[in-house]
Amino acid sequence: MALNGKIAVVTGAVMGIGKAVTELLLQNGAKVALLDVNRIAGESLMETLKKQYGQERTLLLNCNVESDEQIKAALQKTADTFGGIDILCNNAGIMNESTWERMVSINLMGVIRVTYVALEHMSKLAGGRGGVIVNTASLAGLGPLLNCPVYTATKHGVIGFTRAMADASTASGYGIRVNALCPSFVQTDLFTNVLSILRQSSHLAAATHQMIEKFGVLNVSEVADALLELVTDDTKNGEALIVVPNERNYITFPSILK
Ligand SMILES: NC(=O)c1ccc[n+]([C@@H]2O[C@H](COP(=O)([O-])OP(=O)(O)OC[C@H]3O[C@@H](n4cnc5c(N)ncnc54)[C@H](O)[C@@H]3O)[C@@H](O)[C@H]2O)c1
Numbered sequence: 001m002a003l004n005g006k007i008a009v010v011t012g013a014v015m016g017i018g019k020a021v022t023e024l025l026l027q028n029g030a031k032v033a034l035l036d037v038n039r040i041a042g043e044s045l046m047e048t049l050k051k052q053y054g055q056e057r058t059l060l061l062n063c064n065v066e067s068d069e070q071i072k073a074a075l076q077k078t079a080d081t082f083g084g085i086d087i088l089c090n091n092a093g094i095m096n097e098s099t100w101e102r103m104v105s106i107n108l109m110g111v112i113r114v115t116y117v118a119l120e121h122m123s124k125l126a127g128g129r130g131g132v133i134v135n136t137a138s139l140a141g142l143g144p145l146l147n148c149p150v151y152t153a154t155k156h157g158v159i160g161f162t163r164a165m166a167d168a169s170t171a172s173g174y175g176i177r178v179n180a181l182c183p184s185f186v187q188t189d190l191f192t193n194v195l196s197i198l199r200q201s202s203h204l205a206a207a208t209h210q211m212i213e214k215f216g217v218l219n220v221s222e223v224a225d226a227l228l229e230l231v232t233d234d235t236k237n238g239e240a241l242i243v244v245p246n247e248r249n250y251i252t253f254p255s256i257l258k
């Protein structure tokens, strides 16, 4: 898919990975609706983006992915303003094991909520043009992050949802590819904040630090580049792309159900 003139929605768009993805989509000619709950960072980012990419290519929408009402309003506003939706990046996510129900609601249910509303705009069966959805999962969607069992579960859930939606799309003719991105640790506020909690606590801290040493820490632009591959490569559907420093790999899943 060539990106020039395409219309993208990014959730969790104003910080970290979402911000880098937004900037890369804009650099490649797309228009981007930025959905986020952080109004202050959002408004400050919009000032910069409008100066750099013009007044008409970005839209900041206050949208909590826990709210169906806000999601519906945000996607309708995007479609009305830009003329449809071609690309959805489900990226909003948190890591907080002590408020784990909220984490499930954002990390997994948020992806499901936004996807179902987006289908009404994107699916060829609903009058849309088709397109592509990329879900930011994690390497923790493919194996355990030992002191984050619920986070691990949400990301496994995102990968399962991604693969089932990809197969459903092919079988039903939605015209939408659906893929998951699985980065290892990434240098963002989420990572820094969680590390500071980790330092104060936990007999599992040493094991986690070993994992961080083993995998290394990505910068956000490496992650955004990998996400762009999943958006632009029309052969990719139902894929989970692992991203670690200096390396990307597509997962081969067992073929029990095929
Ligand atoms: N940082 C990492 O090490 C890492 C690694 C792999 C995957 N991920 C995943 O990448 C995604 C982005 O993480 P990040 O590290 O950039 O985090 P971040 O905290 O830097 O940015 C997250 C963004 O999401 C927004 N957000 C949070 N809750 C929201 C909600 N309910 N509705 C809408 N927006 C909301 C925040 O305001 C923020 O702008 C998450 O899904 C995370 O699980 C992160």
Ligand SMILES: CCCCC[C@H](O)/C=C/C=C\C/C=C\C/C=C\CCCC(=O)O
Residues within 6 Å of the ligand: 095, 096, 097, 098, 137, 138, 139, 140, 144, 145, 147, 148, 183, 184, 185, 186, 190, 191, 194, 195, 197, 198, 208, 211, 215
């Ligand atoms: C090899 C798996 C890589 C997973 C990356 C994951 O998506 C993001 C991780 C970000 C930071 C993780 C660092 C340490 C986690 C350890 C403890 C966190 C405790 C958090 C809590 O109790 O809420």
